[in-house]
């Protein structure tokens with residue numbers, strides 16, 4: 477009996493003496509949720525960590541399958557555990573060894589719907605004269621496909637539009653849909669658009685990198701003239717060089733004439 481009392485006392489004195497984990501936090505991107513934590517200072521390498529969660533409807537801590545025996549630096553994937561996007565959840569982490577356990581360290585409350593960060597949709601931008609057409613597509617997130625489509629979370633889209641030439645910019649807040657048209661732009665001019673989405677509840681979002689496109693192609697006729705002009709310029713340049721290199725009056729003149737005709741012929745055939 478004396479031995480048991482001693483063991484019990486030892487357990488009370490040493491049993492909870494492991495340093496608890498710190499910085500227990502839940503982060504979430506596109507409705508994929510992960511729990512991160514740091515081992516307490518002086519935690520030995522044979523220490524493991526176990527995770528439990530609670531929600532605001534059932535006041536009962538439940539262990540998380542797959543996160544019962546984590547090692548330091550491992551995170552716990554809560555995507556499949558937080559099944560209801562509108563419920564508030566909290567997680568807690570405990571350090572343990574074969575003989576000792578630490579006290580629990582809790583995260584803050586987390587609601588998937590309002591606390592997830594929504595990434596930008598996939599975007600393609602193309603010109604339509606004096607306008608731009610945007611095709612939006614939700615990124616593929618494996619965690620979500622069965623229960624909830626990311627697309628159903630999108631409510632609005634924020635477009636930042638910038639004219640490349642002078643940096644003039646404006647912002648549009650529109651309801652979300654797969655196709656968006658930005659009207660009343662200058663034709664033949666390049667604009668860059670960065671996109672972010674907003675959700676039903678107030679949620680954080682990140683903008684895409686800028687996607688750039690011309691409203692319409694710069695006139696094809698003027699680019700043809702540019703090509704012909706350049707070819708002509710190089711012809712004249714090469715006559716001059718040939719003229720400088722080959723000296724001797726009449727001979728160089730004949731060569732120049734031959735060169736001139738072949739060069740013009742070349743530029744004529746390549747432009748037609």
Ligand SMILES: *[C@@H]1O[C@H](CO)[C@@H](O)[C@H](O)[C@H]1NC(C)=O
Nearest residue numbers: 508553555556617618619620
């Ligand atoms: C978390 O789990 C989900 C669903 O099983 C999966 O799609 C996702 O890739 C996992 N995330 C990580 C970081 O392992």
